[in-house]
Structure formats: structure tokens, C-alpha cells
Amino acid sequence: MYLFETRVPPGRTRPWSPAEVSAAVRERGGQISAIYLQKLLTGERTDPTARYLRPLAEFFGVRLSWFYAEPDEELGAEESGQTVTLADVSALADPGVRQVVRSFVALSPPSRLAVQELIQAALRAEGKTAAGHNSLGD
Structure with a gap:
């Protein structure tokens, strides 16, 4: 888009x-x-x-x-x-997404890994995948 x-x-x-x-x-x-x-x-x-x-x-x-x-x-x-x-x-x-990307890029590799792990944990807690879909296929 x-x-x-x-x-x-x-x-x-x-x-x-x-x-x-x-x-x-x-x-x-x-x-x-x-x-x-x-x-x-x-x-x-x-x-x-x-x-x-x-x-x-x-x-x-x-x-x-x-x-x-x-x-x-x-x-x-x-x-x-x-x-x-x-x-x-x-x-x-989305301006918010671009800001997150710019912030993420400024981090060190270990900090990036920590952020990625945090995002994955949040997605699992919400029953979602990285694509934003429900892990049950919805």
C-alpha cells in the first residue's frame, strides 16, 4: 500500500x-x-x-x-x-511503526535480541504470530 x-x-x-x-x-x-x-x-x-x-x-x-x-x-x-x-x-x-524501526536500529545487537524476545513473548501471550494472526488460525 x-x-x-x-x-x-x-x-x-x-x-x-x-x-x-x-x-x-x-x-x-x-x-x-x-x-x-x-x-x-x-x-x-x-x-x-x-x-x-x-x-x-x-x-x-x-x-x-x-x-x-x-x-x-x-x-x-x-x-x-x-x-x-x-x-x-x-x-x-504508519509513523509509529517507522519510529519503532528507527529506535530499534539504534540499539546494539544484544539489545535488539532482547527486544525481539520481548515482542515474541508478548505475541505468545496474546495468542498471535508475528504476522498478527491468531495462533489458532483466525
């Missing part, structure tokens, strides 16, 4: 719709349906292939690698090539 919300078309305040992006990608010779984009945005579909990501990267004016985590001090990514879904990226649109 991040690119849809932050790459607003010139002259308007509302973000791109999946239908608008789909049409623009098709005009440029790509293939991606509005329904598929909507499923990516809601997290119903994850891990799109480069076949879909290339035209999206071109449309939004970002490098293809933008869709994948790379070693980056700001984000604290540990492994190159780790897939990042659009749902993951949309979480970063």
Missing part, C-alpha cells in the same frame, strides 16, 4: 487505485489485473513474481530491488533477497 499512498498522481490528493495502476501497466505492455493488485494490497496474495514486480517498479518509479529487502542500516535487514510483501511495506507507512 505504501507506493499507492505515497506516489500520488500529480494534481490530486487521492492515491492510485488498483484499477488505475492495472490500466497504466497494461498501456505500457505489462500484464497485471486490478483484482490481483487488490489481493496483494490486502495480503491475500503474497510473493508476486518479477513478471508483476517489474512493471510495478517502472510505473511507480522505483528499482525492482525496492520490493526486496537488502542489507540496509536504516531498516536493519540481515539478509539480501528476503521478500517483502506490499502488506509489509504498508505497515511502514
Whole structure:
């Protein structure tokens, strides 16, 4: 959702719709349906292939690698090539989440581990997983 919300078309305040992006990608010779984009945005579909990501990267004016985590001090990514879904990226649109990430990155490795363990304990106590779903599958 991040690119849809932050790459607003010139002259308007509302973000791109999946239908608008789909049409623009098709005009440029790509293939991606509005329904598929909507499923990516809601997290119903994850891990799109480069076949879909290339035209999206071109449309939004970002490098293809933008869709994948790379070693980056700001984000604290540990492994190159780790897939990042659009749902993951949309979480970063929240200013509170960005502040937590910036604070986390400033910590030492032992402190980061302690924070990760604390988060995992809190998730277990609430019956949730890191994805935010109930551990019973809800």
C-alpha cells in the first residue's frame, strides 16, 4: 500500500487505485489485473513474481530491488533477497511503526535480541504470530 499512498498522481490528493495502476501497466505492455493488485494490497496474495514486480517498479518509479529487502542500516535487514510483501511495506507507512524501526536500529545487537524476545513473548501471550494472526488460525 505504501507506493499507492505515497506516489500520488500529480494534481490530486487521492492515491492510485488498483484499477488505475492495472490500466497504466497494461498501456505500457505489462500484464497485471486490478483484482490481483487488490489481493496483494490486502495480503491475500503474497510473493508476486518479477513478471508483476517489474512493471510495478517502472510505473511507480522505483528499482525492482525496492520490493526486496537488502542489507540496509536504516531498516536493519540481515539478509539480501528476503521478500517483502506490499502488506509489509504498508505497515511502514504508519509513523509509529517507522519510529519503532528507527529506535530499534539504534540499539546494539544484544539489545535488539532482547527486544525481539520481548515482542515474541508478548505475541505468545496474546495468542498471535508475528504476522498478527491468531495462533489458532483466525
